[in-house]
Amino acid sequence: MPERASPSIGLAAALGLAGLAVFFAVWAGAGVLGLVSATFLPGPLTVLGELLHLLTHPYAGATLPQHLAASLQRYGGGVVLAVIVGLPLGLAMGWFRPLDAVVSPIFDGLRFVPPIAWVPFAALWFGTGAGGPVLIIFTGAFPPVLIGTYRGARMIEPALIEAARMLGTSNRRMLTEILLPGAVPSIVAGLRVAAGLGWQSLIGAELIVVSSGIGYMMVQGEAAVATSTVMAGIIAVGLVGTAIDLLLRAAERAVRRRYGLVGGGR
Amino acid sequence: MSAIVFAGARRVYDLPSRRVVALESFDLSIAEKEFVVIVGPSGCGKTTCLRLAAGFDFPSSGEVNVGGQKVTGPGPDRAVVFQHFALFPWKTVHDNIALGLRNAGVPAAERERRIESALKLMNLESAARAFPHQLSGGMQQRVAIARATVLDPAVLLMDEPFGALDAQTRVVMQEELVRLARVNPRTVLFITHSVEEAIYLADRVVVMTRAPGRIKEIIAVKALREQEGWDTLPKIEDVMDQPSFVQLRTHVWRSLRDEQVPSE
Amino acid sequence: MPGRRGLIAAASLLGLALLWAWATSPFGPVSPERFPSPPLVGAAFLQIATTGFAGATLPRQVLTSLGLVIEGFLVAASSGTALGLAMGWNRRFAAFVNPVFQLLRPIPPLAWIPLVILWLGLGNAAKVLVIWFAAFVPAVINAETGVREIPGALLEAARMLGTPRHRLLVEVVVPAAAPMIFTGLRLCLQATWTTLVAAELVGSFYGLGHVLSEAQQDIYPGMIFVGMAAIGVCGWLTTAVLGWVERRLLGWHASARPAHA
């Protein structure tokens, strides 16, 4: 019988802490007990120390914040491009059936090529310039933007539009008070997925094509067998990814509230 | 000996924010092969009461006994028919009905024989290989009843079993249930919001007060039904036209009406 | 209506092909050194199919990648689904595992690649481990959600019918969670392909990602195109197989969908 009720908050916290304790104990213990050489699995404290060290000391040509800044710049470029292209296209596809029929098959055909497979063309077209990673981030972030917007545009019930017409709603009002609020939740949900996939694609791109950024730092660390640097990089990447997601979650909540889609406690 | 006995049963839910008394000093004895229907305002504790008998839930104080034994958990001796059918969507009609028999270790040949007769009894022969979603609501509910009755349970517990059905299907199901109950009487605890349904089906109707639910009134129907010869009438609407029925319905209505929460 | 839509789709793809042929032709604006023309793609395909490219012919490259995808997918999907089922089944176990899971979850799968190369080199074991990091997560989340969202009445019905505790998993939990589990498996498969291609691009001896990376170094656009197309076709093929399995196992559910819509 699956348990239906969650454990009490106190018990859940205790169990969670126990889980974390086991995780860190195994991580730290493996090195201490000599099961794995510390070269390949530095302990948590070593990695934390390395993370702090990288904040101020350059590695592979830049400090960690500088690497992250370079990455975020490309990331922003790719995601913004995906929104600029995906949003209008998605709305148009949702509202004009013929366009949908024309674009969908092409989109479906490209769906099975992972964004990262664009790396060779990105390198060919842009060399080591900024365009390469931006293209790859774009290919990662574009589909969810398009799909989210498309779904949002399709989601609006014809009855709602008719009701608004019946009430004598002007075209401008129609857009701002009926069509957009109907589509926005799905659009924002798509943006959140896009942000995540874009971040992931960026890391992939940076492992391969560039000479700066957090991914590049990790590859350099790998080549130098600096495991703690690589692991510090993983943590930094995870933290920034989480921060981006939290920001977008907050934005999603704000938007949903703005359009009256959140009830009291839900 | 009584089949189901609630002795001072009380159920309290302790929620983080407040404490909900779902059932209060509930005393009821249901006799062997008796058909008891509970009516009461929404949230008064009807479902709670049925879940205590089913063994899905336990009283905070007091006791619930079925067949002279304290209820310690669910079991095939107390088959439940759920409001939304709760059929297994990945099993065919046949396999839904078979599960209980398989659990009971009934040999395959005997099992097939019993499933067949259950299907026949509920007019489901042609739907044996269908999945639940391919059936109408009425058929789904017949499957749920077949699944419960094929185990030949001592007690049948039904929580608003016809609540999700349209009015016409509902009438058919009510007539069918009466037919079943007269062919093969068994102990039934039945919950409904419909006063007509309650009086038509019941040997006794239990009216509950609004939350926290207690028993307000118990109305004996069986003697009147037999005296007035309701069972000899083939159609439910004929029964409902009887002055005796109308009078009883008005009585139960008034009793329930007093329990509605005054609207603010 | 679907016939008309299919016609438009065919016309759209044909139009795209013509546009491509024209754009990369001598009269078009795109230099074939930037994006290959159809004949160049054909030549590249012929080369890899017959004499081979990047160390092997196309079948060998495809089988290498496909084999790793299947292996990685099976390992990640089975372990992830098992953990998810356990977490959904036992809330205390979930409370125990969840913080660690949430700690590791935000790490983009591809970020594990350098670490795994450090640990295991460029061989197959490294690929499978990276795939596991990537594909494990969706399998866990969906299986757990699937179990948690099983309607309580179904479990009660099963208990009422006398189903013994140990059989509940097979009779109710797995079939009821199966649609969600398959949602997870589809995401899992997608993650598997992405990570494998990335891992092969970063370093490998055979495989479609290796073809891409060699073609990139040789500045050989036709072969880049062939590599990407091969990846797309393989991805489509594995997805189709998974879809077929899902329809076979979940016939009751797939056909249930239109009725509910």
Ligand SMILES: Nc1ncnc2c1ncn2[C@@H]1O[C@H](COP(=O)(O)OP(=O)(O)OP(=O)(O)O)[C@@H](O)[C@H]1O
């Ligand atoms: N699991 C639970 N946790 C907290 N409160 C509950 C729970 N189950 C029932 N209650 C509360 O107990 C009271 C009685 O509920 P119950 O479901 O028995 O009512 P009911 O008579 O069946 O109502 P309805 O006619 O609407 O089905 C209600 O106030 C309900 O909110």
Ligand SMILES: [Mg+2]
């Ligand atoms: Mg109820």
